[in-house]
Amino acid sequence: MTQAVLITPEASALPEAGALVDARLAAGALVRVLAPLDKGAPGVEERRVGPGRLQTFRFPERELRRECAGGWCEVLLADPASARSWRAILTPAARCRFLGTPPAGDPRRDGGVWLPGEDGAWRVPGDASAPPRIRRAVVVGAGIAGAFTAYELARRGVAVDVIDRWGAPANGASALRAAIIHPHWQAADGPTSRLTRQGFGRMLNLLDDFPEAFDPCGVMDVAEDDAEWAKWCRAVEDGRPFPVPEDFARLTDRDAARGRTGLPLARGGWWFPKAGVVRPALLARRLLEASGARVLMGAEVRLTREDGLWRARFVRGGAVAAEAEAAVAASALDACAVLDAPADFFGLSPLYGRISLLRDTDFRDVRCAVTGHGYLVRTEEGFCGVGATYEQGTEPQITAVEAHDRNMEAFSRLLTDTPEALWGGYYAGVRAVARDRMPLAGPVTLPAELEGLTFRGRPELKDLPVTEGLWGLFGLGSRGLTWGRILAEHVAAEMTGEPTILPASLARAVAPARFAPVLSR
Ligand SMILES: Cc1cc2nc3c(=O)[nH]c(=O)nc-3n(C[C@H](O)[C@H](O)[C@H](O)COP(=O)(O)OP(=O)(O)OC[C@H]3O[C@@H](n4cnc5c(N)ncnc54)[C@H](O)[C@@H]3O)c2cc1C
Numbered sequence: 001m002t003q004a005v006l007i008t009p010e011a012s013a014l015p016e017a018g019a020l021v022d023a024r025l026a027a028g029a030l031v032r033v034l035a036p037l038d039k040g041a042p043g044v045e046e047r048r049v050g051p052g053r054l055q056t057f058r059f060p061e062r063e064l065r066r067e068c069a070g071g072w073c074e075v076l077l078a079d080p081a082s083a084r085s086w087r088a089i090l091t092p093a094a095r096c097r098f099l100g101t102p103p104a105g106d107p108r109r110d111g112g113v114w115l116p117g118e119d120g121a122w123r124v125p126g127d128a129s130a131p132p133r134i135r136r137a138v139v140v141g142a143g144i145a146g147a148f149t150a151y152e153l154a155r156r157g158v159a160v161d162v163i164d165r166w167g168a169p170a171n172g173a174s175a176l177r178a179a180i181i182h183p184h185w186q187a188a189d190g191p192t193s194r195l196t197r198q199g200f201g202r203m204l205n206l207l208d209d210f211p212e213a214f215d216p217c218g219v220m221d222v223a224e225d226d227a228e229w230a231k232w233c234r235a236v237e238d239g240r241p242f243p244v245p246e247d248f249a250r251l252t253d254r255d256a257a258r259g260r261t262g263l264p265l266a267r268g269g270w271w272f273p274k275a276g277v278v279r280p281a282l283l284a285r286r287l288l289e290a291s292g293a294r295v296l297m298g299a300e301v302r303l304t305r306e307d308g309l310w311r312a313r314f315v316r317g318g319a320v321a322a323e324a325e326a327a328v329a330a331s332a333l334d335a336c337a338v339l340d341a342p343a344d345f346f347g348l349s350p351l352y353g354r355i356s357l358l359r360d361t362d363f364r365d366v367r368c369a370v371t372g373h374g375y376l377v378r379t380e381e382g383f384c385g386v387g388a389t390y391e392q393g394t395e396p397q398i399t400a401v402e403a404h405d406r407n408m409e410a411f412s413r414l415l416t417d418t419p420e421a422l423w424g425g426y427y428a429g430v431r432a433v434a435r436d437r438m439p440l441a442g443p444v445t446l447p448a449e450l451e452g453l454t455f456r457g458r459p460e461l462k463d464l465p466v467t468e469g470l471w472g473l474f475g476l477g478s479r480g481l482t483w484g485r486i487l488a489e490h491v492a493a494e495m496t497g498e499p500t501i502l503p504a505s506l507a508r509a510v511a512p513a514r515f516a517p518v519l520s521r
Pocket residue numbers: 140141142143144145146163164165166170171172173174175176178179180181280299300301302330331332334335337338352353354355387388389428429430431473474475476477478479480481482483
């Protein structure tokens with residue numbers, strides 16, 4: 001057993017900006033490690049330090065070692081003397097931040113392991129066999145996934161070409177007028193809620209630099225019915241999956257929820273005070289500008305590997321639009337076509353969706369975004385978006401009037417009285433959704449790598465070969481704005497040989513190779 005102060009969501013109240021960001025990041029992984037530990041169990045002690053801000057635990061090292069294996073996490077060490085035991089647990093890819101004074105002397109002398117990291121953190125150096133840094137990359141897709149990727153690569157010193165077939169960036173699913181971002185809460189914490197929680201934290205951190213693309217109006221997630229409300233109340237009473245800090249989320253009864261939203265809600269819900277509404281197209285443009293990427297629009301391309309380089313070749317004519325040592329497919333549903341892979345290779349399906357655009361003057365009192373079974377969000381153009389439909393395929397499955405009725409019906413279920421509102425049209429887009437609803441982000445394995453390979457049973461992801469110099473970020477589903485940024489950080493870190501920001505279990509959960517058809521004996 002090692003005594004240490006772990007980052008928990010409470011730590012998001014820490015005053016320094018660096019700690020604020022990193023604390024949110026680490027919360028998901030560490031809370032999950034701690035969650036199964038019954039607080040009353042032998043060996044587990046909980047003690048709050050300061051005004052409810054930090055908790056100290058004694059916990060089994062084994063749990064933490066498993067979760068952090070090869071992944072990224074951060075630990076606050078109360079006691080620098082415990083650095084040696086932490087080094088053994090977290091090597092090779094963890095950062096360590098010391099509360100108070102770092103260990104005396106030069107940490108490099110401590111076995112050469114602790115090295116200064118960014119933001120005053122101390123980083124354990126990565127594996128010496130890590131791939132060399134790349135200098136240039138081609139990104140296919142100028143939606144929000146491509147824009148996040150270009151931005152994160154540029155931050156790591158990589159020059160980027162971004163190519164898209166449309167006339168302007170963010171013309172696919174990312175043309176959405178207003179996207180809600182908020183962490184998801186579930187009594188049984190799973191990969192989806194962990195990734196949205198960590199992704200949301202990273203997104204807020206990014207939006208500090210692009211305030212014009214974000215309305216931090218708060219989001220109310222309304223319970224679907226009385227049974228769901230009762231379930232949420234019980235979970236909060238029991239502290240499941242962990243005690244939620246109030247500045248992160250607050251379970252709010254119906255009257256308080258009505259007061260916050262300005263809507264006649266039928267039930268209470270989770271209030272996410274830091275959540276809000278992003279303007280995806282504006283953000284994508286700003287990220288591309290900030291990245292300094294060379295952006296080529298109106299170019300439909302395929303990626304091919306030739307002479308040790310990735311070439312983006314025009315579909316019509318075959319000329320080379322750009323080439324580089326590395327490539328990223330950020331092309332949503334078209335990832336298979338861009339990479340010339342079989343249609344179901346990445347387990348993606350299209351889910352068409354329509355959002356009804358209502359006259360916003362009919363919702364003068366609405367003060368924030370509301371979500372749940374249906375949702376309502378204010379856009380910049382004088383609309384309130386109410387939605388959204390889920391229609392299988394890339395084309396509408398019902399008429400526009402039926403889609404609108406469906407949206408209004410879902411919205412009405414959140415309310416006791418539905419206000420009369422003038423319908424002004426709709427937004428339509430196609431989500432790219434993976435079979436398990438998790439996104440795909442990381443190194444890509446193409447069919448050529450699997451040819452002639454036979455495995456005993458389903459191989460572990462780490463045993464699958466990857467295609468040299470090729471990464472993907474697609475299948476962002478309905479949450480591209482909430483988790484796209486952290487996934488782009490993951491991809492960019494992997495490409496440049498940095499330790500990834502995702503805990504190992506989440507990196508596996510989003511690995512593009514997880515659906516690859518393999519031959520087994
Ligand atoms: C109705 C609806 C509501 C939604 N609401 C929310 C919400 O509230 N919050 C949220 O976070 N998310 C929401 N989403 C999801 C979000 O919009 C997506 O997750 C996100 O925009 C996906 O971004 P992307 O860059 O992966 O895809 P896209 O924006 O579709 O970008 C992919 C790009 O790749 C390009 N491309 C493809 N093939 C080629 C090729 N061969 N050559 C060149 N370029 C190519 C395309 O032209 C396109 O521009 C919603 C989606 C829909 C449809």
